[in-house]
Amino acid sequence: MQARAVAHANIALVKYWGKRDDALMLPEAGSLSVALDKLRTVTSVELGGSEDLFELDGASQPTARVRALLDAAGIHQKARVISHNEFPTASGLASSASGFAALAVAACAAAGQERTLEQLSALARLGSGSAARSVPGGWAVWENESARQVFPPDYWDLRFAIAICGAGAKGTSSRDGMRASRETSPYHEAFIEQCRRDLPQALHLLEARDLPALGALAEKNALRMHADALAADPPLLYWQPATLACLHALGDLRAAGVQAWPTIDAGPHVVAICAADDAARVESRLRAVEGVREVLTCAPAGGARLDRMS
Ligand code: PMV
Secondary structure (H helix, E strand, C coil), rough: CCEEEEEEEEEEEEECCEEEECCCCCCCCCCCCEEEEEECCCCCEEEECCCEEEEEEEEECHHHHHHHHHHHCCCCEEEEEEECCCHHHHHHCHHHHHHHHHHHHHHHHHHHCCCCHCCCCCCCHHHHHCCCCHCCEEEEEEEECCCCEHHHECCCCCCEEEECCCCCCCCCCCCHHHHHHHHHCHHHHHHHHHHHHHHHHHHHHHHHHCCCHHHHHHHHHHHHHHHHHCCCCCCCCCCCCHHHHHHHHHHHHHHHCCCCCEEECCCCCCEEEEHHHHHHHHHHHHHHHCCCCCCECCCCCCCCEEEEEE
């Protein structure tokens, strides 16, 4: 009645920013992401206690979203869920994708259920949309009920340098931010239509391993998502001064011949996409940016899996 699983968070190159069905957590447009090796979450689930309990990095948390996922899996016993993020949590790096992916895998195993990756991805989606993509891992596409891996992690030797650009104080959550954008931003529909064009184009560029074109597409997609959010009422401003400084630093690097492009989720941190051979240069340039607290360079990672309990 207990199991432990590991999963990696992911970064999207074509963003998910809007639901077509809030209750079912279905996206308005498809998204493309890659799982990141250093952003790892380990979650253990023990069934059969007298009450639900959810602990994240030693602190007790509300259990509603965990319970919703368990109910959807048909698991009605009480659960003790202990989750640990193996990356600096004070940084405010989002961990819901890796957390819910690991939870889906661990909970179903603890309940003795055998489920396909597709079913596990659909379950993880109910915790957090982007978690659907952390179940298959690698390069993943999510359009409907579940996400699928389109290329394995070793397909392309890229690096993702994450510049931590703020203390991580909670701003507006992705869930609230995308709802506000959909309901109030005059640019939202245009962004969603852009994503529908970007996804097939990004897959084509990924297939061709065309880094300059894929990087440029990812940068535009992210800035357009932020344009959508900035135009919400009230406006959603996720950036810090260091966020903007990183965008300029990467532009300077490209002008100097180093191929590195930014993407930004619903927060201040900048993720620079580059070839493995350029990662050291990109990392040291980002470290020199005023306001950048830490830079974490990641490689692509695989999907969620059971972790044998010792
Ligand atoms: O999975 P959520 O609800 O935290 O939403 C993720 C939204 C973004 O990170 C901004 C984009 C994405 O596709 O991951």
